[in-house]
Amino acid sequence: xxxxxxxxxxxxxxxxxxxxxxxxxxxxxxxxxxxxxxxxxxxxxxxxxxxxxxxxxxxxxxxxxxxxxxxxxxxxxxxxxxxxxxxxxxxxx
Amino acid sequence: xxxxxxxxxxxxxxxxxxxxxxxxxxxxxxxxxxxxxxxxxxxxxxxxxxxxxxxxxxxxxxxxxxxxxxxxxxxxxxxxxxxxxxxxxxxxxxxxxxxxxxxxxxxxxxxxxxxxxxxxxxxxxxxxxxxxxxxxxxxxxxxxxxxxxxxxxxxxxxxxxxxxxxxxxxxxxxxxxxxxxxxxxxxxxxxxxxxxxxxxxxxxxxxxxxxxxxxxxxxxxxxxxxxxxxxxxxxxxxxxxxxxxxxxxxxxxxxxxxxxxxxxxxxxxxxxxxxxxxxxxxxxxxxxxxxxxxxxxxxxxxxxxxxxxxxxxxxxxxxxxxxxxxxx
Numbered sequence: 001x002x003x004x005x006x007x008x009x010x011x012x013x014x015x016x017x018x019x020x021x022x023x024x025x026x027x028x029x030x031x032x033x034x035x036x037x038x039x040x041x042x043x044x045x046x047x048x049x050x051x052x053x054x055x056x057x058x059x060x061x062x063x064x065x066x067x068x069x070x071x072x073x074x075x076x077x078x079x080x081x082x083x084x085x086x087x088x089x090x091x092x093x
Numbered sequence: 094x095x096x097x098x099x100x101x102x103x104x105x106x107x108x109x110x111x112x113x114x115x116x117x118x119x120x121x122x123x124x125x126x127x128x129x130x131x132x133x134x135x136x137x138x139x140x141x142x143x144x145x146x147x148x149x150x151x152x153x154x155x156x157x158x159x160x161x162x163x164x165x166x167x168x169x170x171x172x173x174x175x176x177x178x179x180x181x182x183x184x185x186x187x188x189x190x191x192x193x194x195x196x197x198x199x200x201x202x203x204x205x206x207x208x209x210x211x212x213x214x215x216x217x218x219x220x221x222x223x224x225x226x227x228x229x230x231x232x233x234x235x236x237x238x239x240x241x242x243x244x245x246x247x248x249x250x251x252x253x254x255x256x257x258x259x260x261x262x263x264x265x266x267x268x269x270x271x272x273x274x275x276x277x278x279x280x281x282x283x284x285x286x287x288x289x290x291x292x293x294x295x296x297x298x299x300x301x302x303x304x305x306x307x308x309x310x311x312x313x314x315x316x317x318x319x320x321x322x323x324x325x326x327x328x329x330x331x332x333x334x335x336x337x338x339x340x341x342x343x344x345x346x347x348x349x350x351x352x353x354x355x356x357x358x359x360x361x362x363x364x365x366x367x368x369x370x371x372x373x374x375x376x377x378x379x380x381x382x383x384x385x386x387x388x389x390x391x392x393x394x395x396x397x398x399x400x401x402x403x404x405x406x407x408x409x410x411x412x413x414x415x416x417x418x419x420x421x
Contacts, residue, residue: 029121042198042202042203046205046206048239062136063133066128069147070150073151074125089107089111
């Protein structure tokens with residue numbers, strides 16, 4: 001039992017805690033960006049309901065799409081490449 | 094004096110991705126800002142198509158990433174000053190608050206949208222015989238569908254009942270009534286879903302007797318198992334239910350992507366989903382029938398108005414009997 005406790009404590013301190021902190025840090029920042037994009041999306045909907053010109057709304061939507069696309073790509077890329085590098089490091093002799 | 098070792102390219106690369114949060118998120122922020130702006134310009138000013146914009150943004154993003162990494166990894170950095178940076182507690186609190194604020198703001202805006210659309214529908218339905226009101230209702234419903242804003246069931250019910258009642262004296266109000274019916278049906282997302290669920294093989298099953306009564310049966314399922322009288326029934330009014338001797342029987346029938354004519358039909362414990370429903374003002378009996386995301390084609394008549402009013406008042410299933418003696 002004592003051996004098990006030592007193993008899990010070691011696993012948490014050396015492996016899981018740093019991984020969790022990095023993941024949390026990235027997750028929170030990613031969600032912040034997505035939160036802003038969500039608010040802008042709802043604002044565009046609100047403007048549509050208030051009867052703003054469709055041309056203007058279409059242009060705002062296009063801008064929103066461009067930012068949303070690159071935000072999703074770059075944040076997903078960040079998550080993926082981090083894991084790839086961690087795995088690659090572990091395989092290095 | 095000990096010589097400080099300078100990090101190589103790949104060590105810097107690893108450090109960038111695994112430890113230097115500040116630098117990495119600074120790069121992500123700049124890439125989003127620059128690529129987003131350029132993509133917007135191409136999309137809005139040059140009116141390029143989506144595929145071209147995505148290709149351009151992908152290319153610029155990749156170039157920026159490579160340039161950033163090259164500059165970062167080429168900078169002299171020793172093990173001593175390569176200190177991992179992580180999210181501080183203050184940063185965590187600030188960013189979590191930002192997420193919560195964004196979520197609350199989004200939900201708040203959504204509520205404002207729903208209130209505006211509700212009010213617009215309520216205002217438009219005050220004078221259902223006016224052409225302007227009829228146009229307004231159609232516009233409001235289109236807006237609600239386009240923005241995926243849910244108009245409250247109460248407002249839909251009030252507006253629909255007003256238009257249905259006005260239709261007999263002002264037939265121009267009838268299309269608006271049907272549009273409201275379609276919308277009301279799209280709000281009916283919940284219905285009973287008992288198990289087991291069996292897709293009915295009509296051709297070899299006794300249930301098939303009503304197969305000929307409808308133009309297109311779509312895909313039909315028997316949901317749940319019950320004993321009479323709490324069982325599903327669908328048959329023409331002038332023909333008996335041939336399944337009467339079967340025990341147990343389905344609690345509900347789920348009819349999907351079908352085209353149904355309600356005239357002359359007896360329906361009990363039935364869920365009609367994603368289907369076209371026609372009614373020409375004939376005799377019919379509906380008991381505990383759900384219309385989920387259906388489109389309606391109902392002839393304007395006293396009976397049609399009665400059916401429409403019944404559907405607007407459905408909570409969410411409808412029970413309604415229209416006898417043959419009722420004036421058509």
